[in-house]
Amino acid sequence: MQVLIIVINVKKLRKEFNGTTALDGISFKVKKGEVFGLLGPNGAGKTTTVKIMSTMLLPDGGKVMIGGYDVVKQPQKVRAMVDIITARDKFYRRLTAYQNMSFFSRLYGVYDWKDKMEDFGDRLGLEEKDYEKRLADYSTGMRQKLNLVRNLIRDTPILFLDEPTLGLDPVSSRKFRSLLKDIMDREEKTVIFTSHNMFEVEELCERIAILNRGRITSVGKPGALKKRIFPKRLVEFTMTGEDSLNLTDEAIDHIEKKGNKVRVYLEDGERIHEVIEKIVKSVRVSDLSVKEPTLEEAFIRHTEEGDKEREEATSWM
């Protein structure tokens, strides 16, 4: 029997900044080797959570255990196990990549850094001539690759990626995600990934917590989360004949018709086959397709609903 080891345990974590609640008692657990996503809009509390987990910020309440160590009582033990990558990370601009890596590696106590740097750098698409360049001459994408190399050389079992693709163009961002995925598969690290970009989270994370206004509103696998918080399915098709569409089913939420293009919205995907059968029996169709909501649609709807509920609940005040 496989034993699941919890390496990150966050319990009722609270943090306020000048009277504003940044985290309102959030709790979650992350298993060893899991890639866990924290998804939320700007100001939701993602970075605050990561900063507390990486000992860069003290909480006002609650408890965070990383690898069995308390982030408040044993910060040095925690720091030995974790590393954090953000888009804001910097190197010494006037030094070359070699000089930078030599410095940081000595700090980490890694002495065979050069071989590791070239090995990891090669995997990430950095070339040997790049290492002789000063960091001032690096693009944002190259700098983020080197940032990842720095982490891989340090080789901590737990990695926090706090919006690491922020500021990268879509192509570099995609490449970076693919590199991350490759590294995560090979290195078996426990990863916390924060982002407001749904595609990234959906692509990389095994489980997601949706964070909004300092609270976790949902936790689960991306697919299950989508179904749970936004279960609608959409059947799209074009009518090719002159027949009129007469469609009824308990699963249908509503139908939109523009010319001969029809969109049928279903409450959930359970009766989708029956509905499609009814459609093809009723009218002649072409270009029939079934669409699932993206996590982005689910997320927007979910956070909007949460905000609306909150506004309604406090409207009398």
Next chain:
Amino acid sequence: MDVKEYFTILWAFVVRDWQRRWSYKLNFIAMLLYPIVWVSVFGVLGRTIDDAGGTGAPGGFSMYMVTGIITWRFIRVGFFDSSWSIRWEQHIGTFKNIYMLPNHLMIPVSATALSGFTVSMLNFVEMWLVAELVFGISLNMTVPSFLFLVLAWLSVIGFGFAIAGVAILYKEIQAVFTVIFFSFQFFCGVFFPVEALPRAAQYISRAIPITYALNGIRTSITHGYIPTTDLIVMPVAGLIGLAIGLITLQLCLKKALRDGKLERY
């Protein structure tokens, strides 16, 4: 952490700083020329005053001036390098990567101070050579007088740590301390004897350890011994400074961790 690991980290900081200095070639040349120009200006000034009848300072006023600025330069670099260390890393954005190591923050701070010490040593040798070869001022630096110079450097880095801590929270504090530190040139007998100051100002002079550092160095060069008072005051001041520095750094760090100001700059 074992001793070897500790020295490896210290050495990494020293190498990094010299690589960074070397990357700014003109600044590097200026860093080498600055103490030469400095000692030349005050060497000529001292000699002019000596030629005009002197001030009665042992060894002549040019000797007085040169020992003053050599000691001052040593102390100044020690103080500023330790006090700027954290703020500089925060400013360029590398602080997080250093803080995320399991080591205590004192290691990078003291490593930066050590790196500054190597600069002080280079400047010291330059100034000594110019004083001897160009102005014929014979600085009779014995081993005890050199060790006393190092003690003077140690006595201020503790205060540097304290300012490094305060600067985590209030970046503008650096400017305030820069003014205060440079006022020590007036009070501590860098360019003229403390006795030339008004009586009230002399009380302030006696409360600042740098006064004793300058007096001890000068006496050891001109008379071959270090006064007992200076020998007692300097280590005591150094220990008090170090204790204040460590406590202040720790308290400021804790407040920055609570307020979320550790990375923000």
